[in-house]
Amino acid sequence: MKLVFTTNKSGFDHIEEFRPQLATKFMPDYLKIMPNDNTSTNKKLTKLIPNFRTAKVCPSFIDIYSQAIVLPAPCDIWLNVTKEEMEWRTSNSEILMDIHQNPQFVDYLPEPKPVKGVFKLYYPYYAILPKGYNFIQVPMFYNFNPDWQVAFGQYNADSIAEIVCQILFTSDKEEVLIKAGEPLCMYIPVKREKVKFSFGKFMDYQDRINETIHRNVSKFLYGHRRLRWKKLQ
Secondary structure, X not given: OOOEEEOOOOOHHXXXXXXXXXXXXXXXHHHHHOOOEOHHHOOOOOOOOOOOEOHHHOHHHHOHHHXXXXXXXXXOEEEEEXXXXXXXXXXXXXXXXXXXXXXXXXXXXXXXOOOOEEEEEEEEEEEEOOXXXXXXXXXXXXXXXXXXXXXOEEEOOXXXXXXXXXXXXXXXXXXXXXXXXXXXXEEEEEEOOOOOOOOOOHHXXXXXXXXXXXXXXXXXXXXXXXXXHHHHO
């Protein structure tokens, strides 16, 4: 699958830190320094065998970074939300935003409202995807930002080249600053397919299930990476 990003802002694509980038470059520092094995739980075990595996070897935590593209903030972004009004400013006048009016979403949220307001960022890059592909827009979950996050969503990216990020204002403060180059969200390209499912008898699939278990435990570390779904069809 070939994915192309392009921008109509002359010279902007020369600034590498503002380009869409592989998510591996934006792994949080605490995950980078987290060991595979926490030996403090039982120091008697050999160093060659994992003692207490941490989240760093869990596919649900780590594998997302090898599958996603991060959109960094293209400039400093100032957001302000009060009971009376919502405001935004960008340090680069060519980077435009808009306000997602509360009657469109926020007014329907339960009290106390987890989101105070929603802003729309017109991202300065366009994306060209092959026919049949969607983008899944994913917030930076493991950054644990209490002030804002980009909304989770999905759209037909093969027919919409424009990228618009919906920024959810979640802060207890009235104003927040998103710094230039700060990771906004992850974009994951996925092939658009109809999902079909049914329910079957466990015994009919027990051999397949057991194979996945055996593959997963075939290594002390990263056994799940030996799994290949095509072998289980």
